[in-house]
Amino acid sequence: MTTPHILVTGSTRGIGAAIFDLLKAKGARVVGHGRADGPEALGADLSDPAAADELWNRALARLDGRIDVLVNNAGVFEPVAVDASLDDWQAGWGRTMQINLQASADLSRRAILHWRERGAGGRLVNIASRAAYRGDSPAHWHYAASKAGMVAMTKSIARGFAGQGILAFAICPGFTMTGMAEDYLASRGGDKLLADIPLGKVADPEEVASAAAYLALEAPPSMTGAVLDINGASYVR
Ligand code: NAD
Numbered sequence: 001m002t003t004p005h006i007l008v009t010g011s012t013r014g015i016g017a018a019i020f021d022l023l024k025a026k027g028a029r030v031v032g033h034g035r036a037d038g039p040e041a042l043g044a045d046l047s048d049p050a051a052a053d054e055l056w057n058r059a060l061a062r063l064d065g066r067i068d069v070l071v072n073n074a075g076v077f078e079p080v081a082v083d084a085s086l087d088d089w090q091a092g093w094g095r096t097m098q099i100n101l102q103a104s105a106d107l108s109r110r111a112i113l114h115w116r117e118r119g120a121g122g123r124l125v126n127i128a129s130r131a132a133y134r135g136d137s138p139a140h141w142h143y144a145a146s147k148a149g150m151v152a153m154t155k156s157i158a159r160g161f162a163g164q165g166i167l168a169f170a171i172c173p174g175f176t177m178t179g180m181a182e183d184y185l186a187s188r189g190g191d192k193l194l195a196d197i198p199l200g201k202v203a204d205p206e207e208v209a210s211a212a213a214y215l216a217l218e219a220p221p222s223m224t225g226a227v228l229d230i231n232g233a234s235y236v237r
Contacts, residue, residue, distance in 0.1 A: 003027060003028065003029050004028045004029070004068045004069055004216070004217060005028070005029050005031075005063040005064075005066050005067050005068050005069070006023055006028050006029070006030045006031070006067070006068065006069040006070075006071065006216060007030075007031050007033065007055075007056075007059040007063070007067050007069070007070050007071065007107075008020050008023065008030060008031070008032055008033065008071040008073060009033045009046070009055075009071065009072055009073050009074035009103075009104075009107065010033060010034065010073040010074025010075065011030075011032030011033055011034065011040070011041055011073065012032065012033075012034030012035075012038060012041050013034075013178065013179060014176075014178030014179060014205055015073060015127060015173065015176055015178060015205045015208045015209065016032070016033075016071075016073040016074065016127075017205070018204075018205035018206050018208065018209035019071055019073060019208070019209045019212045019213065020032045020040070021209070022206070022209040022210065022212075022213045023071075023212075023213055023216060023217075026213060026217060028069075028216075028217070029063065031059045031062050031063055033055060033059070033074065042055060042058050042059060042062065044058075046074055046098070046099045046103035047095055047098055047099055049098065049102065051103065052102075052103040052104075052106035052107045052110075053106055053107075053110060055107070056106075056107055056110040056111070056114075060114070066118070067111065067114060067122070068120075068122055068123065069122065069123045069124075069125065069216045069217075070107055070108065070111040070122070070123075070124050070125070071125045071126075071127070071212060071216060072103075072104035072107060072108065072124070072125070072126045072127060072150070073127040073212075074099065074103065074104075075099060075100045075127065075146075076095070076096060076099050076100065076143075077140065077143055078092065078095070078096060078143075079092075079137070079139035079140060080092030080093065080096075080139060080142060081138075081139050082138060082139070092142060093142045096142045096143055096146050097142065097145075097146050097149075100143070100146035100147065100149075100150065101146045101149045101150055101153070104126060104150060104153070105153060108124055108126075108153065108157060108168075111124060112157065112161055112166055115161075115164070115165070115166050116161075116164055116166075119164075120165065121164065121165020121166055121167070122165070122166055122167070123166075123167045123168075123169070123215070123216055124154070124157060124166070124167070124168040124169065125169050125170075125171065125212050125215045125216050126150050126151075126153070126154045126168070126169070126170045126171070127170075127171050127173070127208070127212070128147040128148075128150040128151050128154070128170045128171065128172050128227070129143070129144070129147040129172055129173060129174075130172050130173065130174040130229065130231045130234070130235050131143055131144040131147050131148075132144065132147040132148040132150065132151045132172055133148075133151075133172065133235060133237055134235045147172075150170065151170050151172070151227055154168045154169065154170040154225070154227070155168075155170075155225050155227075158224040158225030159225060162221075162224050162225075165221075167219075167221055167223075167224040168224060168225065169215040169219065169223065169224065169225075169226055169227070169228070170226075170227045170228070171208060171211050171212060171215070171227070171228050171230060172227055172228065172229050172230070172231070173203055173208050173230045173231065174197065174202070174203060174229075174230065174231025174232060174234050174235065175193070175197070175202040175203065175231075175234075176202060176203040176204070176205055176207075176208055176230075177202050177203070177204055177205065178205055185202070196234055197231070197232040197233070197234040198232060198233040198234065199232030199233060199234075200232070201232060202232070203230050203231065203232065207230055208230055211228050211230055215228070
């Protein structure tokens with residue numbers, strides 16, 4: 001079997017790092033990404049509207065002109081209060097939409113064009129969030145909206161391009177114990193939040209990585225369009 005070539009965004013820490021490590025351990029050739037160039041990551045600040053497209057070009061060159069799987073994982077979870085000034089409010093919305101949704105769309109677009117050109121199909125794995133379905137805090141509507149957009153985008157791609165062998169999946173993690181979630185848990189009183197999760201624990205990045213690797217490498221084609229929840233039954237659809 002040909003070694004799969006994979007681009008994982010936001011692989012410098014948290015969930016992305018776990019996905020990167022697991023895919024490598026499974027024998028894939030993986031290019032990672034972070035805000036700045038690093039030993040195992042191409043640098044691209046996705047708040048810059050031109051960055052995602054440039055990242056695709058660099059990743060493609062690094063992977064000798066073939067990418068089989070794109071994992072859109074990079075994302076921010078930044079608050080913007082309803083009583084912020086209009087300028088700050090719009091800047092907060094714009095930044096979150098740019099990084100979480102537009103950059104993912106720009107990369108997905110390039111992936112689809114690449115897969116169509118090669119005629120070999122490909123797989124897209126988008127890391128969305130439980131917030132897409134459940135909503136989020138009063139200071140995170142934009143985050144929830146960006147992730148709901150990601151789910152809708154995934155389903156559209158699955159339906160629109162399945163005939164060309166292009167498969168699209170999304171994962172909706174609940175709280176996952178990374179730097180981001182630790183801050184959040186602390187700010188929300190820790191244990192109280194855990195009481196809302198029937199499993200009694202937040203997810204580990206490795207659990208999300210396990211689902212991502214399955215979708216990237218193994219999931220049957222008929223699963224295309226599927227959205228997998230990883231939230232300890234804190235939100236069941
Ligand atoms: P994290 O903050 O630990 O890591 C985020 C990654 O995205 C980093 O590698 C960072 O470099 C990259 N990134 C952020 N802003 C960027 C920018 N402007 N340009 C380039 N790269 C940028 O986050 P995480 O908890 O590992 O989250 C990963 C994904 O999972 C995100 O999309 C997040 O929304 C989603 N998610 C996380 C949780 C959670 O509780 N941790 C829950 C649901 C969904």
